[in-house]
Amino acid sequence: MTVIRYVLSRILFAGFAALVGAFFALPMLWLTLAPFNARGTLAVEIPRPFTLDNFQAVFANTFAVRALGNSLILAGGTMLVVTLAATLAAYALSRAEVPYYDLLTYGLILFSSVVTGTAAMVPIFLLANALGLVDTYVGVIMAFTGGLLPTAIFILRDFVEGLPRSYEESAMVCGASPWRMVWDVVMPLLRPGMMVVGIWAFVQVWGAFLIPFVLLRSPERMPAAIAIYSFYTEAGTPILTLTSAYALLYALPVLALYLFVNARYGFRFFGGIKR
Numbered sequence: 001m002t003v004i005r006y007v008l009s010r011i012l013f014a015g016f017a018a019l020v021g022a023f024f025a026l027p028m029l030w031l032t033l034a035p036f037n038a039r040g041t042l043a044v045e046i047p048r049p050f051t052l053d054n055f056q057a058v059f060a061n062t063f064a065v066r067a068l069g070n071s072l073i074l075a076g077g078t079m080l081v082v083t084l085a086a087t088l089a090a091y092a093l094s095r096a097e098v099p100y101y102d103l104l105t106y107g108l109i110l111f112s113s114v115v116t117g118t119a120a121m122v123p124i125f126l127l128a129n130a131l132g133l134v135d136t137y138v139g140v141i142m143a144f145t146g147g148l149l150p151t152a153i154f155i156l157r158d159f160v161e162g163l164p165r166s167y168e169e170s171a172m173v174c175g176a177s178p179w180r181m182v183w184d185v186v187m188p189l190l191r192p193g194m195m196v197v198g199i200w201a202f203v204q205v206w207g208a209f210l211i212p213f214v215l216l217r218s219p220e221r222m223p224a225a226i227a228i229y230s231f232y233t234e235a236g237t238p239i240l241t242l243t244s245a246y247a248l249l250y251a252l253p254v255l256a257l258y259l260f261v262n263a264r265y266g267f268r269f270f271g272g273i274k275r
């Protein structure tokens with residue numbers, strides 16, 4: 001009886017897991033097949049006939065193609081600024097004696113949920129307008145940085161606190177300056193954590209719509225998250241053939257970044273000094 005119950009429970013679990021997997025896999029399968037289909041449909045089917053005309057039409061839209069480059073600028077710039085600033089801030093907060101350290105850390109997390117929220121759009125726009133940063137890449141990057149930086153510091157804090165202080169003390173005994181010690185000892189050890197924060201920041205900006213929509217005005221600076229609406233009809237209905245093709249192109253940079261980091265680090269997030 002116990003064996004039968006065990007077998008039935010495993011069958012039910014396997015069936016439930018298959019249903020959940022299909023729920024998430026079907027949209028990805030549709031995104032893979034639909035761009036090569038000559039007719040727009042929401043059904044998951046093998047393209048008949050197979051065509052590349054959808055991609056030709058997408059590349060003929062210079063506004064949409066330029067938007068992909070704009071998204072790379074915004075996401076890449078934010079990734080670099082957030083990763084570098086969060087690394088230095090997390091190291092300083094971890095090594096310095098800061099009163100109410102835990103309270104400050106969780107306060108930063110709460111603050112980050114406010115900065116990038118809808119309620120903060122008006123003050124963010126007014127501040128950017130006062131600084132002359134409306135319709136600039138710098139303004140959008142700084143707005144994203146302000147929202148992502150607290151959480152990035154929180155993530156890197158655990159990586160920094162996991163580093164033995166003996167590494168830094170050994171470098172200082174050998175005559176390394178504080179900056180040299182941070183650059184040659186701390187940074188290599190924190191590289192896995194920095195990659196985690198970098199990928200996270202890139203993905204957050206890559207799919208963002210609201211902040212670029214509010215702060216940018218020129219069509220030449222619009223990111224892909226906004227440009228995808230150029231493949232909608234005047235009635236607001238998406239042209240499935242072109243939308244799916246553009247969405248596939250839109251997903252490729254994030255996938256390429258994931259594959260690069262996986263091949264380079266294998267997501268083995270640990271540190272050490274090579275002998």
